[in-house]
Amino acid sequence: MASQVLHSPLRLPFFAFSLLLLLLLPFSSAIRTFRYPPAGFADFSRFSEAPEYRNGADCPSSSSAADTASSCDPSLVHIVMTLDSEYVRGSVAAIHSVLKHASCPENVFFHFIAAEFDQATPRELTKLVRSTFPSLNFKVYIFREDTVINLISSSIRLALENPLNYARNYLGDILDSCVDRVIYLDSDVVVVDDIHKLWNIKLTDSRVIGAPEYCHANFTNYFTEKFWSDPVLSRVFSSRKPCYFNTGVMVMDLSRWRLGNYKKKIESWMELQKRTRIYDLGSLPPFLLVFAGNVEPIDHRWNQHGLGGDNVKDSCRTLHPGPVSLLHWSGKGKPWVRLDDNKPCLLDHLWKPYDLYRATDSTSPAPSSYSSTLISYLSY
Numbered sequence: 001m002a003s004q005v006l007h008s009p010l011r012l013p014f015f016a017f018s019l020l021l022l023l024l025l026p027f028s029s030a031i032r033t034f035r036y037p038p039a040g041f042a043d044f045s046r047f048s049e050a051p052e053y054r055n056g057a058d059c060p061s062s063s064s065a066a067d068t069a070s071s072c073d074p075s076l077v078h079i080v081m082t083l084d085s086e087y088v089r090g091s092v093a094a095i096h097s098v099l100k101h102a103s104c105p106e107n108v109f110f111h112f113i114a115a116e117f118d119q120a121t122p123r124e125l126t127k128l129v130r131s132t133f134p135s136l137n138f139k140v141y142i143f144r145e146d147t148v149i150n151l152i153s154s155s156i157r158l159a160l161e162n163p164l165n166y167a168r169n170y171l172g173d174i175l176d177s178c179v180d181r182v183i184y185l186d187s188d189v190v191v192v193d194d195i196h197k198l199w200n201i202k203l204t205d206s207r208v209i210g211a212p213e214y215c216h217a218n219f220t221n222y223f224t225e226k227f228w229s230d231p232v233l234s235r236v237f238s239s240r241k242p243c244y245f246n247t248g249v250m251v252m253d254l255s256r257w258r259l260g261n262y263k264k265k266i267e268s269w270m271e272l273q274k275r276t277r278i279y280d281l282g283s284l285p286p287f288l289l290v291f292a293g294n295v296e297p298i299d300h301r302w303n304q305h306g307l308g309g310d311n312v313k314d315s316c317r318t319l320h321p322g323p324v325s326l327l328h329w330s331g332k333g334k335p336w337v338r339l340d341d342n343k344p345c346l347l348d349h350l351w352k353p354y355d356l357y358r359a360t361d362s363t364s365p366a367p368s369s370y371s372s373t374l375i376s377y378l379s380y
Ligand SMILES: *[C@@H]1O[C@H](CO)[C@@H](O)[C@H](O)[C@H]1NC(C)=O
Pocket: 218, 219, 220, 221
């Protein structure tokens, strides 16, 4: 009730509103504790419109406006992201970054998956995307949580149990059948290179997924002892050399995905996990079980992950050696939260230029030399 009042004070008679102000003013230093929206959630009216991005001269022209609207135009690059009220500031920055660096931004089509029961309705999220990116080609789909809710088991971090994390397993069903390839992106990324380069990667040997592989990561740690000590279960990897990959950035061949019924394969592992705990993380391990050792290895520059630090405690991370095309704040810390708290990690300043949110009225911007030094240090 109180939050509703703060959210739309204009509905109140002027007298009541003034009274409310009078009551609140003495506590303005403590206002954070009962502000609307709750900490970590974005106030949709604070997003500003992104600059308009136009195609370069060499871009393929869409066959017709109607095709672009229906997403079946073969010249389109398809990007899938989830959209929810908690991470929306990250999603907006991610979209902004893709458009800013794309050689043909008008040929990028976004597919957004929103949860049925989010704090913000899919309609509100749609309105926000439309007002922030007025000429964007996009569609918002509603993900019904009951698709997966009974398959989700507890994990080491609450955010990993969000049903929307599992939406990537259902893209073959959710998206129009004419969409046969997508780039899946998490909401906590920024792209600092031309997305068309990632789009044009070949998935060889009828591979279904492309992603950077990390073969030095100790693969044992992604599954429990129970899993490794079970002779039948652990045999799943006997004919491949599994490497860790991160499911936050994937090129997915959706026609192979649909044909191979991979949705069902992943669900079967989730069903097993409900009965016998074979891993501790959220939506990632079932992807590893089905695809590890069988993904198209994409250059590491396309997923500089882990910038959010540890999964459980606060920490900062540095980049992996090598060039950078995509920065990924996987882990517990999110750059928008750390920046607002005035406790940013050094690399959070690379996220800031893509932020379209006016967080507070008195943000102290990072010294600009900070970001420019960092940006020249990265070789894209
Ligand atoms: C990987 O981790 C497991 C369990 O933590 C450990 O027993 C094993 O020695 C590690 N392997 C390597 C190559 O470090």
